[in-house]
Amino acid sequence: MELECLGASGEVGRSAFLLKTDKKIMLDYGIKLFDESGTAKFPEQTNVNPDFAVLSHAHLDHSGCIPALYTSGKIKWYGALPTKDIVEVLWKDSMKIMGDGLPYRLGHFRKALDYFTPLEYKKTTTMGETDLTLYDAGHISGSALVELEYKNKKIVYTGDFKCEETHMHQGAKYIEDVDTLIIESTYANREHPKRKEVEQKVMEQIYETIDKGGNMLFPSFALGRTQELIALVRHYDKDIPVYVDGMGREITNIYLKHPRFIKNANKLRDAVNSVRMVEGIPDKKDATREPSVIISTAGMMNGGPILNYLFHSNQNSKLIFTGYCVEETNGWYLQNKGFIMKDEEELHVDLPFEYMDLSAHAGRTDILNFIKHANPQKIVVVHGDNTQGFADELNESFGYDAVAPKAGEKIQV
Ligand SMILES: [Zn+2]
Ligand SMILES: [Zn+2]
Known part of the structure; x- marks a missing residue:
């Protein structure tokens, strides 16, 4: 052949x-x-x-x-x-x-x-x-x-x-x-670090940021990572405010439409029902007005509502990247040079960030x-x-x- x-x-x-x-x-x-x-x-x-x-x-x-x-x-x-x-x-x-x-x-x-x-x-x-x-x-x-x-x-x-x-x-x-x-x-x-240990660290970061009154921002791929993050956060904590924005909302509905293809559809459904799907400007404002977790596309920050949150969250906020960012994307620029590109302009970003490996x-x-x-x-x-x-x-x-x-x-x- x-x-x-x-x-x-x-x-x-x-x-x-x-x-x-x-x-x-x-x-x-x-x-x-x-x-x-x-x-x-x-x-x-x-x-x-x-x-x-x-x-x-x-x-x-x-x-x-x-x-x-x-x-x-x-x-x-x-x-x-x-x-x-x-x-x-x-x-x-x-x-x-x-x-x-x-x-x-x-x-x-x-x-x-x-x-x-x-x-x-x-x-x-x-x-x-x-x-x-x-x-x-x-x-x-x-x-x-x-x-x-x-x-x-x-x-x-x-x-x-x-x-x-x-x-x-x-x-x-x-x-x-x-x-x-x-x-x-x-x-x-x-090698990937042990999954459970990464998850613990993610939760520690979330609590630290929320205690300071900030937003924990997760630039997240719409497909796979958004659903994993929703389930992960709710696995450890039922109460902290979680907002989900961007195309990840639509994909999450497809995940729930095909429950046989995920490990525990009931658990994801419960988790999804307890987070806020951002539908419009008032939701976006609410997301940054209170200490919260915000999961939003795009994963590599080349567009998507995450850019809006980047500049509307207070200085106690923080970013966590959980996936790979291709060179020359905004996620890569931010992690390597401290700025992002918008309309061919370099925009400096003050928020601290970390990379935590939740690879699929x-x-x-x-x-x-x-x-x-x-x-x-x-x-x-x-x-x-x-x-x-x-x-x-x-x-x-x-x-x-x-x-x-x-x-x-x-x-x-
Ligand atoms: Zn793939
Ligand atoms: Zn691939």
Whole structure:
């Protein structure tokens, strides 16, 4: 079989892999929101005509280009049930932001939604002579490990995955006896600190800030992190005022609409019912008028209501970043240079900030354990900043046959 690597090869972003069995199967088809120059980047080819597509999960770096497959074709694309509802929100938002910059138009977006085919976890369907099965990847609602079997060879594409339990998910389970493993390596060179300890520290910071009369600001991704933070805060404290603003509100409703895809939907529902969803200006004013927790998009602070809170919270307030900020985004500027960019102007930010790791990706040990259980003949390392380094390490220190393809490369699997 041939695997054509159209993105997420030596980089994080624009995941896109075309697998050729008896059919051409597109595994993810994403965009990179910000490359080095701060503009969006698409897969190496934006005019592919596969026979099928499979989406590991809804994040735009995996899903953002799926509508471009409908500029000419009409094919089935598979994913777990919540994925369709989530991509609808995310695609709409990216069309609003990027408009003509995208390689598709509104009609293709609508057509793509019509051709979505939901697939239950652990249920197998066929694409020509290739069997397809999805397993819970523990990353976000509907995220999947993608297992493909063709002529008695098993290929697993991990998409993004997390093994450790979180407030939202149980964590991904290992898959055994894999022939070819295509694995993400975002945190292959780092361990995450122990989750419970990070959570304790987050709560300490919240109490300290609220005691001083400030707002605890969480710039937060709408998808995954917002829901995790709501559940986390309410797990430890039922009473402190929590406000949720931005696109995270809409995504939270989708999480609750698909309760089977989260660990404890009742707990999330109770938590959501006890926080204030910011609907308009009066809510925004209330949020900063009292000591509170404010969870708001955007996670990397490139737009979204978080910027408003940044300049309307009192000086006893504080920011906590819980996720990765790409270079040249406002989150990155603030953490590295102390300012943010607004309308090409540098705006100095006085509020103190901290970074606390609540990542939804597997850390180094979990990645290595996942590989050990899969025991693959061949490993394709993708979706990381140093895929070549990790592939070299897998070859030299662990005795595997690993490669780190470059974007545009075709490899035999
Ligand atoms: Zn993801
Ligand atoms: Zn990703």
